[in-house]
Amino acid sequence: MFDERPLLRVVAGIVYNHEGELLLTSRPAGKAYAGYWEFAGGKVEAGETEFAALQRELAEELGIMVHRARPWLVKIHSYEHARVHLRFFRIPADGWQGELQAKEGQEWAWQQPGRYTVSPMLPANAALLAALAVPDALSGSLSAGLGDGAAYRVVPYALSEPGHARVLLTREEAAKLGRLPAADSVWLAVADEAGFAAAQDADVVVWTVGDDAVAETLCRVVLAGVALPVVALADAVLAERYRECWLAAGVHGVAVAQERADC
Numbered sequence: 001m002f003d004e005r006p007l008l009r010v011v012a013g014i015v016y017n018h019e020g021e022l023l024l025t026s027r028p029a030g031k032a033y034a035g036y037w038e039f040a041g042g043k044v045e046a047g048e049t050e051f052a053a054l055q056r057e058l059a060e061e062l063g064i065m066v067h068r069a070r071p072w073l074v075k076i077h078s079y080e081h082a083r084v085h086l087r088f089f090r091i092p093a094d095g096w097q098g099e100l101q102a103k104e105g106q107e108w109a110w111q112q113p114g115r116y117t118v119s120p121m122l123p124a125n126a127a128l129l130a131a132l133a134v135p136d137a138l139s140g141s142l143s144a145g146l147g148d149g150a151a152y153r154v155v156p157y158a159l160s161e162p163g164h165a166r167v168l169l170t171r172e173e174a175a176k177l178g179r180l181p182a183a184d185s186v187w188l189a190v191a192d193e194a195g196f197a198a199a200q201d202a203d204v205v206v207w208t209v210g211d212d213a214v215a216e217t218l219c220r221v222v223l224a225g226v227a228l229p230v231v232a233l234a235d236a237v238l239a240e241r242y243r244e245c246w247l248a249a250g251v252h253g254v255a256v257a258q259e260r261a262d263c
Contacts, residue, residue, distance in 0.1 A: 008082045013058050014039050016093045018093045020112070022111055022113060023108060024038065025106050026108070032079065036122045042061070068091070068095035069089040070090050070250065071225075072088040073227060114132070127203075127228075135253060139257075139258050141257055142156065145159070146187075167183040168189065169187070170189045171195055186202050187204040192217070204230075205229070205231070208233045215238055215241070232253075
C-alpha cells in the first residue's frame, strides 16, 4: 500500500576519522528505535538548508563542528512513526573538528566500512552500510573488471564463478539473462539517464563516461539525488577533469579506465 503521509526531511552524517573508520551512534532512550545504531543526524527545520541542519544536529548530538561534507545518497523510508526523506552526507576526517561527546546519552563507535561489530542497525541503513564498503577510487574496465589495488575486486559477469561476491554486467547482459545474477553485490553498467533510471535494482551503478557532455549529465543527475551508489568510469583525462565535480555532486567514487583491473 502506498504511504500517503507527508515526507519528513531528515539529514544524516557519515563521519570519518583519519584511519578510514566511520562513526555510528545509538539512538537514545525515549526515541523511536531506542538502542538501534545509526548515523548521527536529525530533522531539517523550516528555513534551513540540508547542510545547515547537518551542522546543527551534529553539534547538538556530538559536540563537533562540521565545515565540509559531500552529499551522498537519498533514501525514502516508511517507519511506524513517520515517512522520512533521508539525505546522507559523507564528512571526511578533515571536514570536522572537536572532541566527540555523547550529548544525548547515546553510545558511539568507530567502525570499519563493511566490518560492523555493533547491532542492531536501523532498518533504513542496511543497504547503505554495505555500499559504504565500496572504495571511492578504482581502476579497470567493463571487460576486465574493477579493483582498488588491494583486496577489493568486481568481476565481469562473463568471467564470474559462483563464489564471486561482486559481479559487473552491462544492461545488454542483464537483458539477455532476464534478471540480475545472484551475487552479494551486483554492479550494472549504464551510459545515460535512461539506463540509470532502469538500473535501480542494482547494488551499484557504473556510469561510463566518454565525453564532456556525458560527464556533465552525470553531475546533474547525481546532484538531484540518487538512491544507490554511482561509480563514474572514465579515462584518466576525463576522470581528472571531473573528479571534484562528481564527488561534490554525490558520486560515490571514480574508476579510471584501463584494460586490466588494478587488483
